[in-house]
Structure formats: C-alpha cells, structure tokens
Amino acid sequence: MYVAVKGGERAIDNAHAWLAEERRGDTNVAELSLAQIREQMSLAVNRVMAEGSLYDPDLAALAIKQSRGDLIEAIFLIRAYRTTLPRFGYTQAVDTGAMACDRRISATFKDAPGGQVLGPTFDYTHRLLDFKLAADGEVPQAPIAEPRLEATPHITEFLQGEDIIEREPASDVTPGDLTREPMSFPAGRAVRLQSLARGDEGFILGMAYSTQRGYARNHAFVGELRIGKVPVEMEIPELGFAIEIGEVELTECETVNQFKGSKTVPPQFTRGYGLVFGQSERKSIAMALVDRALRWEELGEDNLGAAAQDEEFVLSHCDNIQATGFLEHIKLPHYVDFQSELELVRKLRREAQELADQMAAQEAAE
Amino acid sequence: MKTDISATARQAWMSLLAQANEAELASLWRGFDHDPAFDWLRPPEAGGVMVRGRMGGAGAAFNLGEMTVTRCALTLTDGTVGHAYVQGRSKPKAEIAAKVDALMQTQVANDLRQAVLEPLQQAQQSRKEARAAKAAATKVEFFTMVRGED
Numbered sequence: 001m002y003v004a005v006k007g008g009e010r011a012i013d014n015a016h017a018w019l020a021e022e023r024r025g026d027t028n029v030a031e032l033s034l035a036q037i038r039e040q041m042s043l044a045v046n047r048v049m050a051e052g053s054l055y056d057p058d059l060a061a062l063a064i065k066q067s068r069g070d071l072i073e074a075i076f077l078i079r080a081y082r083t084t085l086p087r088f089g090y091t092q093a094v095d096t097g098a099m100a101c102d103r104r105i106s107a108t109f110k111d112a113p114g115g116q117v118l119g120p121t122f123d124y125t126h127r128l129l130d131f132k133l134a135a136d137g138e139v140p141q142a143p144i145a146e147p148r149l150e151a152t153p154h155i156t157e158f159l160q161g162e163d164i165i166e167r168e169p170a171s172d173v174t175p176g177d178l179t180r181e182p183m184s185f186p187a188g189r190a191v192r193l194q195s196l197a198r199g200d201e202g203f204i205l206g207m208a209y210s211t212q213r214g215y216a217r218n219h220a221f222v223g224e225l226r227i228g229k230v231p232v233e234m235e236i237p238e239l240g241f242a243i244e245i246g247e248v249e250l251t252e253c254e255t256v257n258q259f260k261g262s263k264t265v266p267p268q269f270t271r272g273y274g275l276v277f278g279q280s281e282r283k284s285i286a287m288a289l290v291d292r293a294l295r296w297e298e299l300g301e302d303n304l305g306a307a308a309q310d311e312e313f314v315l316s317h318c319d320n321i322q323a324t325g326f327l328e329h330i331k332l333p334h335y336v337d338f339q340s341e342l343e344l345v346r347k348l349r350r351e352a353q354e355l356a357d358q359m360a361a362q363e364a365a366e
Numbered sequence: 367m368k369t370d371i372s373a374t375a376r377q378a379w380m381s382l383l384a385q386a387n388e389a390e391l392a393s394l395w396r397g398f399d400h401d402p403a404f405d406w407l408r409p410p411e412a413g414g415v416m417v418r419g420r421m422g423g424a425g426a427a428f429n430l431g432e433m434t435v436t437r438c439a440l441t442l443t444d445g446t447v448g449h450a451y452v453q454g455r456s457k458p459k460a461e462i463a464a465k466v467d468a469l470m471q472t473q474v475a476n477d478l479r480q481a482v483l484e485p486l487q488q489a490q491q492s493r494k495e496a497r498a499a500k501a502a503a504t505k506v507e508f509f510t511m512v513r514g515e516d
Binding site: 049050053054055056058059082085086087088089090091092093094096097100101102103110111115116117118119120121142143144145146147148149154156167168169170171172173174175176177178179189190191193194197198231232234236238239240241242243244245246247248250252254271273275277 | 373376377380381384385411412413414415416417418419420421422423424425426427428429430431432433434435437439449451452453454455494495496497498499500501502503504505506508
C-alpha cells in the first residue's frame with residue numbers, strides 16, 4: 001500500500017545538494033572531463049552502452065560522471081534517456097564478417113586464415129599492479145606491422161565446409177523487440193539474444209559459469225572471438241536507398257559445442273552466440289554460453305532442471321535495472337505497510353498469550 | 367543548378383558524412399567557405415535507431431541495441447534538397463552534412479569533393495589503417511619447437 005508522505009522536501013533537496021558536492025569530491029583535485037572518462041575509462045563506458053542498450057560513448061561518459069562511477073546507476077540513467085528518443089527505425093543487420101578486427105582469436109584453430117590477432121588485451125599480463133600508472137607517464141607508441149585490410153573470414157565458415165557444424169539459416173523474419181512489446185514466454189531466440197545483450201554482465205557471467213561447473217554442461221570451445229568496428233547501414237525511407245549511418249564497436253563470440261546428435265540430426269557441433277556493444281569480451285563469451293544452454297529444447301536435449309536452461313528464470317532476472325528497481329524500492333518508506341504488519345504480529349502474539357494463559361489456567365484447575 | 371548524380375555516389379558521401387569526426391568535418395567545412403542560404407524541411411532532430419545483428423553472424427536477425435542518430439533535411443534557394451542522417455547527437459554536424467549533401471548535387475560538387483569529402487575520407491582511412499597496423503603487430507607467429515635429435 002502506498003500513501004503519500006509529506007515533509008521530506010527540504011531534507012531531499014539538501015541531500016541532493018550534498019550528493020553534488022560529494023560527487024565533485026576534493027576541489028583541490030582536478031575535475032574529470034567527459035572526454036577523459038570516454039577515453040580512459042573506455043571499458044566502463046562500453047559496459048554502460050551495452051547494458052544501457054544505447055551506443056553513444058559521450059552519453060555513457062556523462063552517465064558515469066553523474067553516477068559517481070556506479071555503473072548500474074549509470075545504466076539506469078541511459079535507459080531513462082533512451083526512452084525519450086524518437087525511434088527513427090531499424091538498421092539492416094550488421095555484417096560482423098566485414099569487421100575491422102582489433103582482436104580476433106580462436107581457441108579451436110591455431111592456423112585460422114587471418115591469424116590469431118591478440119589486440120589490446122589484458123590476457124598474458126601478470127595482473128600485478130603497475131605503479132608506473134600512479135605517476136604521470138608517457139606511453140610508448142605501440143608497434144605496427146603491415147596492416148591487413150581485407151575482411152577476416154569467420155572461423156565457423158571452415159567447419160561449415162565440412163558440414164560438421166549446424167548451419168545458421170539466414171532469414172529476414174522481423175525479430176521481436178522487447179523495447180516495444182513486453183516479454184512473454186517462450187520468448188524465442190531473437191528476443192533471448194536481445195535480452196542477454198543488454199543483461200547484467202555479472203548475472204550472465206554467473207549463469208555461464210554454472211553451465212561450466214556442470215549445471216547443463218555443454219562444453220563450449222571459443223570458436224572465435226572478435227572485437228572491432230562495423231559500419232551500420234539503414235534504409236532511409238525518404239531517399240529509397242540505404243546509407244551507413246555510423247559505425248559501432250562490437251565484440252562477437254561464437255562458441256562451438258559438442259552435440260551427440262538426435263533422432264533427426266547426425267552428431268555435429270552446435271553453436272552459441274554472443275554479440276555485445278563495445279569491447280566486452282567477458283560478457284560476450286558468457287552470453288554465448290547462456291545462449292547455447294537456453295537452446296536445449298530446439299536441439300532435442302534433456303531439460304536437466306538447471307537454472308541456465310530456464311528461459312523464464314534467466315530472462316526475468318538478467319536485467320539489472322528491473323532487478324535493482326524492485327530490490328531498492330524496499331528501502332523507500334513503507335510505514336503504513338509496516339504499521340499493519342506490526343498490528344498483525346501484536347494481535348497474533350496477544351492471541352497466543354491468551355491461549356497459553358487459558359491452557360495454564362486449565363492445567364491448574366485439573 | 368542541379369546536376370545528375372547516381373544514388374551510389376550519394377550513398378557514399380552520405381555514409382562518409384555520417385561517420386565523420388565532428389571537429390574535422392566542421393573545420394573542413396569552414397575551409398570551404400561557402401555557406402549557402404537554405405530553409406529547413408526538417409530541422410535537426412536527435413533520435414535512436416535499433417541496431418540489428420544476426421545469430422551466429424549469419425542467421426536470423428535480432429535486435430542488439432540502439433544507437434543515437436541525428437537527422438535533418440533542408441532545401442537550398444534553387445530547390446536542391448539535402449538530407450543528413452549522422453551518428454551521435456550533434457545538430458551542427460547534421461546541418462553541415464545536409465548542406466554538403468545538397469551542394470554535392472550542384473555545380474560546386476567538384477570543389478566541395480576536393481575541399482571536404484576527400485580529406486575526410488583520407489583522415490578516416492588513415493585512422494583505420496593505423497589501427498589495422500597495430501592489430502597486425504599483435505598477430506601471433508607460431509613456431510614449433512623441435513625437441514630431440516631425430
């Protein structure tokens with residue numbers, strides 16, 4: 001039950017004024033610019049764009065500044081802003097095969113055409129704190145080599161030649177859009193992927209990890225992981241042709257999974273897919289594992305009762321804005337709710353006491 | 367006065383303008399030094415478009431998430447219409463892009479191409495190549511260690 005409570009106005013205004021001051025911190029320390037956040041906190045910016053489901057690095061940087069670095073709060077700000085934007089339309093599906101890859105690795109094929117390109121990765125670092133970064137420092141120029149300018153083919157294409165991996169039949173069926181219609185179950189793979197792409201990284205990581213530990217084990221190999229920019233094309237109705245309206249950085253992960261085959265399908269490899277805005281490697285691998293686990297029914301696998309196989313469970317809980325909204329609302333005034341609970345518990349206790357008193361009186365009488 | 371233009375050519379310059387770095391575009395445009403009179407058909411408006419991907423990179427489409435885009439349309443005094451759809455939320459960038467689109471359909475097209483589009487294209491290309499060159503330097507060159515005598 002909700003009842004309007006008055007009287008908090010001054011306290012709220014003052015709290016917000018103090019929040020602004022705390023956000024700024026010690027004024028002897030230079031203020032952060034949005035460009036600094038965008039350029040130097042780029043993976044935080046990427047996460048806010050991915051889970052805010054809006055690709056705009058400057059807005060994400062603003063949201064991070066405003067939220068004092070609380071990324072879920074920043075994602076909340078982006079989601080709220082997103083709803084104020086008129087929707088101009090839907091783009092054509094991006095061609096990740098044409099990606100200008102900063103990074104492209106395969107855990108399954110050492111000699112993949114296009115090679116193993118590590119890119120700007122944390123992998124193989126020693127995870128020791130680098131105290132040089134605590135001081136100002138010039139960064140030496142990264143080495144260069146002869147650039148590859150042609151597109152890098154997808155690894156799964158090679159397996160497809162042998163027909164030993166399931167095919168992804170191209171289709172132009174209009175996919176469901178959870179920002180337009182409320183989610184219903186079964187959601188279907190398109191809506192699942194949309195939901196996972198904007199889902200909480202931590203939640204999806206946990207779900208993916210559960211499949212690796214044996215809850216709906218599907219033994220994934222990272223067939224390919226690629227990070228880079230792709231152009232985004234959209235049909236412009238007033239012109240009658242498509243143009244590139246921009247360019248987005250994406251991380252794509254394709255897993256290759258064991259599959260014993262079923263009554264109708266010979267043994268072959270199956271696929272999980274992850275695609276995320278920005279450089280978001282952990283998230284895209286996790287997304288691919290969860291996508292694969294959720295495909296158990298279409299692939300004729302057993303329902304092992306694992307959380308990662310339960311579409312309703314995963315999709316209803318992976319959105320950190322929905323989750324935090326419901327979770328955090330319980331800290332707001334529930335005085336009347338609680339008052340009635342208090343009355344109820346007092347009444348029950350009174351009745352229990354009366355009953356006990358009666359029993360005691362009876363025993364004494366006997 | 368209008369000149370004949372192919373849709374492909376127009377697609378190419380509109381795509382280039384959409385992805386242009388705003389500061390670069392603005393500075394090249396100022397350098398061109400020919401700001402035409404115009405009327406808005408549709409003043410700049412920021413919005414979102416839903417970006418789609420494909421399952422497995424090749425299969426059925428799904429909605430990945432939105433990106434910000436600003437669009438506008440204007441008409442020059444001779445009636446030439448310029449459109450712009452540019453990434454981000456910058457209204458000045460959309461305005462310049464629409465003016466360039468309009469003027470590229472007129473007799474100043476060649477000058478404009480040289481003054482704005484070509485340098486823009488070169489800047490974009492060299493940024494792309496610089497990244498590709500750094501990526502290439504991180505390519506693993508495997509070699510096999512031969513152990514034992516035979």
